[in-house]
Amino acid sequence: MAIHKKEAFTQKEQDLANFAKAMSHPARIAILKVLAQRNExxxxxxxxxxxxxxxxxxxxxxxxxxxxxxxxxxxxxxSCYCINWKAFEKFSNEFNYLFNKLKVNNEKACC
Amino acid sequence: MAIHKKEAFTQKEQDLANFAKAMSHPARIAILKVLAQRNExxxxxxxxxxxxxxxxxxxxxxxxxxxxxxxxxxxxxxSCYCINWKAFEKFSNEFNYLFNKLKVNNEKACC
DNA sequence: TTCTTTTATCGTATATTTGCGATATAAGAT
DNA sequence: ATCTTATATCGCAAATATACGATAAAAGAA
Structure with missing residues (x-):
């Protein structure tokens, strides 16, 4: 494979990918779920x-x-952990910007 | 490592993780971006x-x-590809359900 | 100080991902 | 039939991720 080419993409693409990667394992989803459910x-x-x-x-x-x-x-x-809501808000915004808004102009799927 | 324990988690957790995994590489984000931008x-x-x-x-x-x-x-x-908007809608719903709703009851971060 | 509890880190084995060149496949063009 | 174009798949090398036991570190309890 020689080199990973991740640097060849934009910072936004890398940020989105990194966020998604952090969520790409069921154990980490489960951890986030627990942290989201508990106030403490x-x-x-x-x-x-x-x-x-x-x-x-x-x-x-x-x-x-x-x-x-x-x-x-x-x-x-x-050790005490809790969710960084700001990061989720940022991801949510990026995600919606990228997909939800574009969706409107793109109703007719072709395949 | 013996065995991957992904099966030990709920289906919803696995589904969310799988979706996130698909988005966990900048090249795939870039591909999705292109497909989202073009109508054809x-x-x-x-x-x-x-x-x-x-x-x-x-x-x-x-x-x-x-x-x-x-x-x-x-x-x-x-070959012709296009976005499966339904999958994004499903993910968006799951994601928001898991985090946005819970956020309301969880304003006070502790660490 | 010594013991216990809680969590982080190290070392290691194995599985998966990433990337590319080479090759196969499929279909239209000549 | 042969050539060209477009795409998928194979095979391989290197990098990462996943998991765990063992061990270290940090702090309160005895």
């Missing part, structure tokens, strides 16, 4: 709820955090 | 527009088609 931030409770090892869950949390979908802070001996 | 379906024009080899683009198109985000049909010696 969750820590190791997530591990209890998922059918995965603690280290694996921790890795998924790190990916979500790196991608900016959640934020986390240390709270004594445990 | 595009074929090899996409190859011209992307900084990738023809075989690579063909592979990305196949992935998008398999995931249900686009549909394609043979048109003489060339």
């Amino acid at each position: 931030c969750i820590c190791g409770e997530i591990v209890e709820l998922l059918p995965l090892a603690q280290s694996t869950v921790s890795q998924h949390l790190k990916e979500l955090k790196t991608a900016g979908l959640i934020s986390g802070s240390i709270d004594g001996p445990r | 379906c595009i074929c090899g024009e996409i190859v011209e527009l992307l900084p990738l080899a023809q075989s690579t683009v063909s592979q990305h198109l196949k992935e998008l088609k398999t995931a249900g985000l686009i549909s394609g049909s043979i048109d003489g010696p060339r």
Whole structure:
């Protein structure tokens, strides 16, 4: 494969793709769901709820955090995570701009 | 790694993840963008527009088609693709249901 | 200090993705 | 029938992702 060509695309394309990539695993969807449902931030409770090892869950949390979908802070001996709603709003806007608006001018599908 | 545990999650979680996975590469975002912008379906024009080899683009198109985000049909010696708006509507609904509605009850972020 | 609890990180095995050239396939053109 | 054009598929190399056990780190409890 030589080199990954992701840099050859626009920043917006890469941003959208990165956001989507962060959501591209059911475990991460499940984590986001839990964080979205609870008003208080969750820590190791997530591990209890998922059918995965603690280290694996921790890795998924790190990916979500790196991608900016959640934020986390240390709270004594445990960690506290919650959703970064701003990132979701941004994604939602980008997504709708790209597809919902264009859809109007594009009713007649051809294949 | 032993086994992938994706089956251990709900169907909805898997569906959302699969949709997101299809969008998780800038080349595929770019393809969707082109298809969304043109009223008529595009074929090899996409190859011209992307900084990738023809075989690579063909592979990305196949992935998008398999995931249900686009549909394609043979048109003489060339192939015609277009967006499957229904799939986007479904994803948009799922996504908004999961996040936008919950957001209302969740204004106070904690970390 | 030592023990316990909670979470992050390391190392590693395996699976999947990405990318391309080469080749196959399919259909219209000559 | 042969040539050309357009697209899909195969085979392979390299990069990433997924998962887990083991271990480290950090902080409160005994």
